Amino acid sequence: MITKESPIAVVDSGMGGITVLRKLHRLMPNENYIYFGDSANSPYGTKTKEEIRLLTVNAVESLMKRGAKSVVIACNTATSAAAGYLREKYPDYPFVGLEPALKPAALSSKWPRVLVLATPLTLKEEKFNNLMARFEGEAEFIKLPAPELVGFVERGEVDTQECTEYLERILEPYADHKVDAVVLGCTHFPFARKEIQSILGEEVLVFEGSMGAAKQCQRLLAQRDLLTDSTQEGIISFENSDESKIEQCIKMFGFNDV
Ligand code: DGL
Secondary structure, three states: OOOOOOOEEEEEOOOOOHHHHHHHHHHOOOOOEEEEEOHHHOOOOOOOHHHHHHHHHHHHHHHHHOOOOEEEEOOHHHHHHHHHHHHHHOOOOOEEEOOOOHHHHHOOOOOOEEEEEEOHHHHHOHHHHHHHHHOOOOOEEEEEEOHHHHHHHHOOOOOOHHHHHHHHHHHHHHOOOOOOEEEEOOOOHHHHHHHHHHHHOOOOEEEOOHHHHHHHHHHHHHHOOOOOOOOOOOOEEEEEOOHHHHHHHHHHHOOOOO
16 A cells, blocks of 8 residues: 555666666655666667667556556667656656756757757657657757767766766867757766767856756646655665676765766
């Protein structure tokens, strides 16, 4: 049975959803959380939609069966592949999904040039292209898939020379203020925020959807009177399909820059 003290579940293909978990925990520190990273199957962003949907639905349904009061699909890729299906199958259940923060980026100045970094699957999905079409009159969007960055984050190698060289190579055409804003459309990418910002230029605005998702979760739980009454800090359980990754998850949760 779901109660106010049931946990909130957060799922991702691996480490990326930790950027969302941090915001959830900041906003609702007394809630209990289960964080599930599917690192054994990471990355999702280069798989087919059907494969990602199957992996996501399995993970989400198993957390629902265990009594999660909300599931946050803390992955743009998994959201585009599976959120529609899950919402249709469980219309009353409070799911929260992630999508690239195009709206605030598009409205951040007059006709900005907006670079959108995400996985190949997110950028080619209909969901993303419909969203982009809504704001095409407000901004110029440039889509840039960055699948290798997921691997650098998964391996905890963002601060290596190799990762810097990769980012410099893909961001080179947009470096030194050639864009006005960048959207981090993959939950792994805020771990490389500093590096991305320093290549693109310090005045470039950076947008990502993690705080919006955390607030949406809080709203959905409040509407159902399911926010905890506890006044003590909640417990976070880290689970991963690759158990050797759990220690790294805990370490990354302590990473202060996201
Ligand atoms: N974290 C995921 C996202 O937000 C994708 C990472 C992956 O490709 O596994 O899109």
